[in-house]
Amino acid sequence: MSRYPCSPAEMQAVLLARDLKDGELGAAGASAAIPMAAMMLARLTHAPDLQIAGEMFVNPRPRQLWNSMLDDRALGACEAAETFLELFGHSHRGLDFFFHNGMQIDAFGNINLHHIGGTLHKPKMRGPGAANISYAATSRRFYICTGNHSQRTFVPRADFITSPGYLDGPESYHAAGLAGGPCLCVTPLAAMDFDPATLRMRLKSVHPWSSVDEVVANTGFDLGIGERVEETRLPSENELSLLRTRVDPKGLLRR
Amino acid sequence: MSRYPCSPAEMQAVLLARDLKDGELGAAGASAAIPMAAMMLARLTHAPDLQIAGEMFVNPRPRQLWNSMLDDRALGACEAAETFLELFGHSHRGLDFFFHNGMQIDAFGNINLHHIGGTLHKPKMRGPGAANISYAATSRRFYICTGNHSQRTFVPRADFITSPGYLDGPESYHAAGLAGGPCLCVTPLAAMDFDPATLRMRLKSVHPWSSVDEVVANTGFDLGIGERVEETRLPSENELSLLRTRVDPKGLLRR
């Protein structure tokens, strides 16, 4: 990939940053280096009033990126510290946006972090679970960001719904009384959004180093690919420069 | 009263201090100079491990007494600051002891701070209400401390029960599922406790400057006075010295 100006993880961070709006309030979860980079980059570019809060700290100023996110090391300084008590409230009222990752991500954007195969208490593979499942349902929208674009991750239907996307489509989604939901899924290969009518994930753009065929071969469900698929717009010089000098000076996203 | 070594308020503080036990946890309410003096004096004498907490601060160290109690001025330094959130918990779990005062105090130790005469929303006289009524029912015991010993204050039955004592006696007390209750009532004239069988207030001791007749004339109900009534034991030299040099150097209780 050395002929491209950025790494896949940097591409993901830039794609997410572009989608965040000025004045919004949002947070990432744990293990969220790419979402943290996206939020920091958005603040440095078009969204100086982006508020990062909802997970026990307000407007962190990390001096470098870390794989973890919910620790003092990864926060750097911040404007205020909250506790799980306040997270309880944020979880109910929701945020403008949140980020999810999953062991399984399905065609309707449902996220599984609990088990693959078997049953919950007799699983073939047990995952970590999820600290906070509420933001998926209470936030205005969420992003899916994963470092694995494979048929193992992108499955037709999650074995267990840890955090709900659009469940089994419009009928079940509306019947459950859900609002919000996944809006964009970024991977090392491509960006996907969701068809407003069917609420199914669909291919939006393919990163320059990948191809529609590669994406299809690594996705376990139909991505509704039309005649022409956009190529993902690479980071601008300004985006990349800010990302590398101000957000990720140690190059975590290039490893 | 100048022939007596202490003021009535000092006598009240000393009487209350003597009744507090080492290792207990308790608090006073607002407008509680005498209870604060009692707790501080107890810590300086027989109860160094008395914990003052439950009302948003832990182990205050006032440098002088104030009429108020729930402000930074009256607390001085303290070991920790809590908020109303934690007071919510303390109110449910209760303390070892608490202090109450009332516009009306009745024969069963019920406290009225809401209205005298009329109805709640058409009162003859409206009182201040009470910030926290729960400690009366949830604490192991409470003290009644008032600067007014008159028939206006000591009435047969409170017009409104803000904080419950023994309600209308053993039957109603047990039926309500109450535990704890008032244990001692100190006034400028006398100390009263409660008959374990009838749960009615009864005269325990009369301060040297008063008399059984004066107490009876100023109490609106029968105090079950027997043949011989004790005289209240005056403060010891040590009690008075500590009270005046360490607890109340400005002499608020002598005004």
Added chain:
Amino acid sequence: MTAPSQRPQKLVAPDAVGGLIRAWLDDGDLLAIGGLFKQGRPMVLVREVIRSGRNRLKLVSSPGSGFDADLMIAAGCVAETFLPAVTLEDRMCPTFRSAVENGAITAHCVDALSIVGGYLAAANGVTFQPVAAWVGSDVPKHNPLIARIDCPFTGQPLYATQAIRPKLALLHAQEGDVYGNVRHLSTMTYADQMMARAAEKVIVSVDRIVDTETIVARPRETTIPCIYVDAIVEAAYGAHPTGSFPLYSIDEDHIEMYATLAEAARKGEAGADTALRAYLDRHVHHALTQQAYVESVGGAQRMKALEEEAASL
């Protein structure tokens, strides 16, 4: 290449506060006042509410209120109170008392747990908070905020107190930054944090605006993060005559002076009503700036004495 930060400030000019209050609070709305008894009251904002002409307000606060409620009642802004205790501690609140006794306002019978539980529920984003207390008291028999409920685990009957979501909360603290991060320096922080999280809109007065870098240096001391604050205004001595520890103490003399006027009015003494109106004119209606107010209550010399008292504690 980096654009200079254009993060919008929440700091507003003092003369803009009245407009915000009129925009965010209608007649008859539920208004929350921060602080406790005679401390931490946003008096500079309370005076703006009175001048705004809003009336039939419903008042809620932390469990202990006094001077601010009495003043608003005297000014005719209040229809209902949900205040557990209303007292000046040394003495009762005269106007509150007479307004209840003559039926001018309805003083609902509530206590700390229903008010704090109501804020907690609203801050938590749920509709009620369980309360397992109040046995034997007459207060819950009249409390309009509560209902019976059974615990779904133990079957035990207990109370639910309903979420309290004030239309507007007015708070006071010692420090804050231009983005609305607020820091109490006082030992007590009352119910201010819960009220900020419970209310729809929040205006905070602070004795001084500080640089954001000093906020960032001690994030655990930020008592109300900017995300809960809609406007912040700098007003030195903004809590006067209540205390703003550790900066300045309670002006007991001023409160006593007011209470004596109000008590005379309550008793219907000759000329007392006029004197109470004159108090309101002098210290509220005609004191249009905080500076004018401070001058009206004794000026720099009086403020210095209150600062010295606070420093000596």
Added chain:
Amino acid sequence: MTAPSQRPQKLVAPDAVGGLIRAWLDDGDLLAIGGLFKQGRPMVLVREVIRSGRNRLKLVSSPGSGFDADLMIAAGCVAETFLPAVTLEDRMCPTFRSAVENGAITAHCVDALSIVGGYLAAANGVTFQPVAAWVGSDVPKHNPLIARIDCPFTGQPLYATQAIRPKLALLHAQEGDVYGNVRHLSTMTYADQMMARAAEKVIVSVDRIVDTETIVARPRETTIPCIYVDAIVEAAYGAHPTGSFPLYSIDEDHIEMYATLAEAARKGEAGADTALRAYLDRHVHHALTQQAYVESVGGAQRMKALEEEAASL
């Protein structure tokens, strides 16, 4: 005339902690562990629990757990977990994973709101906390801590999560005094305060004991007042290999070393079980003092590096 203060201390000697754990925690009891993910874990106390021989424990924590839970499962102490997320963040927890997959433990399906709500209810002295969330997720379908309830005001159906009252909570902070007043210097304080208020007994390890006068100088910074603490023990680097910010950072190398051993054991690689036992012997069973433990993980030199990393953040 004044007797010298005889206020009893809650500071206990390190070698007394094992006895307290055995006195306050029975086999099968619910044990709460403070901190979050790889920070603020009372590892010195967790190792005492392992050495105490207690087993069939039920584990609860803040919503994010990892190393400590995996180690206790590897040591055979745990029967059930009520842990929303169990992860090392960079990788999964190997022993947790294999223990669930082979049925050795039951990992209950809970999330942050049921755990935090459970602490909140216990701290508030009520039996449950309302929760209005979880729509669409499979987690509430399996969560054993919750029930349906109707709001008595709106009629709206929602959940109740039951009070969680751990038999014993083990917490870690940077500073505390001999009477048990605890002060976190870290920006994050996790769910430690709620757990202290919820648990029946509380033992806190602190990196250093400080004079009570320094506590009294800044009472708002006392994160856990002494009234909630039953015993406090001084243990420098007591959170290692988790971080105790701002004093020392997370020892990622040590955690990675452990995880590699545990992952090999999970996969059944030859000799891996023995190697994992050897880890436990070396760092837990044979490291009977905190000093011996610190020596076993790299000694003063390694600690200095972690301190430098924390200072550079």
